[in-house]
Amino acid sequence: MNNFAEKLLIWFDRHGRHDLPWQQERTPYRVWVSEIMLQQTQVATVIPYFNRFMARFPDVRTLAAAAEDDVFSHWSGLGYYARARNLHRAAKIIVEQHDGVVPTTIEQISALPGIGPSTAGAILAQACNQRHPILDGNVKRVLSRYYGFTTWPGEKHTETQLWNRADELTPDKRVADYTQAIMDLGATLCTRRNPRCGDCPVENDCAAAATGQVHVIPATKPKRGLPTKDATFMMVQNSSGQVLLVKRPPTGIWGGLWTLPEVPPNENPAQWSHRVLGVALNESRTLPPFRHTFSHFHLNIKPIYSISTQRGHVMDDGAYSWYNLAETSKLGLPTPVKRLLQQLDNKETS
Numbered sequence: 001m002n003n004f005a006e007k008l009l010i011w012f013d014r015h016g017r018h019d020l021p022w023q024q025e026r027t028p029y030r031v032w033v034s035e036i037m038l039q040q041t042q043v044a045t046v047i048p049y050f051n052r053f054m055a056r057f058p059d060v061r062t063l064a065a066a067a068e069d070d071v072f073s074h075w076s077g078l079g080y081y082a083r084a085r086n087l088h089r090a091a092k093i094i095v096e097q098h099d100g101v102v103p104t105t106i107e108q109i110s111a112l113p114g115i116g117p118s119t120a121g122a123i124l125a126q127a128c129n130q131r132h133p134i135l136d137g138n139v140k141r142v143l144s145r146y147y148g149f150t151t152w153p154g155e156k157h158t159e160t161q162l163w164n165r166a167d168e169l170t171p172d173k174r175v176a177d178y179t180q181a182i183m184d185l186g187a188t189l190c191t192r193r194n195p196r197c198g199d200c201p202v203e204n205d206c207a208a209a210a211t212g213q214v215h216v217i218p219a220t221k222p223k224r225g226l227p228t229k230d231a232t233f234m235m236v237q238n239s240s241g242q243v244l245l246v247k248r249p250p251t252g253i254w255g256g257l258w259t260l261p262e263v264p265p266n267e268n269p270a271q272w273s274h275r276v277l278g279v280a281l282n283e284s285r286t287l288p289p290f291r292h293t294f295s296h297f298h299l300n301i302k303p304i305y306s307i308s309t310q311r312g313h314v315m316d317d318g319a320y321s322w323y324n325l326a327e328t329s330k331l332g333l334p335t336p337v338k339r340l341l342q343q344l345d346n347k348e349t350s
């Protein structure tokens with residue numbers, strides 16, 4: 001047996017959890033239900049739910065025959081109801097395709113709804129003592145730290161490496177205990193915040209502990225690039241030099257602020273301006289586009305400058321107003337609009 005497994009099992013014998021309800025009478029059905037309940041929920045919360053669930057649905061056939069509402073009512077409070085729905089669907093499949101017996105090959109059990117590779121391995125290791133690695137969130141954290149992997153564990157290459165290491169470390173003997181032990185280590189000592197390395201059986205070999213990186217491993221998921229949106233702003237000045245502004249509705253982006261009229265996507269700016277703003281554009285030109293970044297998206301702004309020979313009918317609409325440039329400094333303006341009006345004031349539009 002490898003060093004890691006050996007140390008872990010010695011620790012497990014002394015400090016691990018041995019009296020969990022699903023550790024008594026370890027049938028594939030009971031272990032399966034417990035594993036599904038434990039996917040997003042802590043052990044202490046799961047125990048009373050597990051006991052109630054087993055009292056009502058003691059076997060696969062009872063679960064398969066139950067009404068969905070009945071299953072949900074025994075799940076109520078655990079959250080993530082897709083788990084209950086999948087459990088129920090899987091029970092029906094087991095009755096229809098496996099004669100009511102939970103399958104015990106990794107291929108067949110993995111094919112059931114809601115059972116991924118790690119859950120399948122955990123069920124078969126614990127209920128049947130079959131040798132399969134597991135890699136749930138806790139184990140990813142433990143192994144990332146133990147091996148000093150600094151990349152995000154959900155990243156494809158890192159995940160493959162973690163599966164390989166998890167496989168190497170899984171012993172041939174006592175695999176049920178080992179599986180429980182590595183889950184316990186992640187849940188009780190190698191916790192996300194404030195891990196208790198001083199009590200950890202593998203501290204001497206742990207790369208993160210040796211290099212002081214316990215608090216930065218595992219790496220968090222890299223932020224995805226922000227989405228981008230495009231906006232065309234009309235900078236229309238009348239013959240008196242006034243600029244046309246529009247007050248945004250109170251909610252949404254720039255709620256209640258004054259901005260330049262924005263041409264809806266797929267509209268021709270001149271036609272839209274004529275139809276909606278009642279202005280006839282002269283000498284239009286596109287100014288250099290620029291980007292404004294919000295917390296959740298980038299806005300690519302294309303400003304179009306134009307002079308209007310008409311005042312337009314928009315004065316009748318409370319949302320639109322012509323303003324002298326000097327007055328605009330008293331208005332609530334978003335930064336990019338302020339910047340564009342500044343350009344107008346500096347006559348940078350010619």
Ligand code: SF4
Nearest residue numbers: 145190197200203206
């Ligand atoms: S030494 Fe600390 S970081 Fe390393 S496996 Fe143990 S608890 Fe986790």
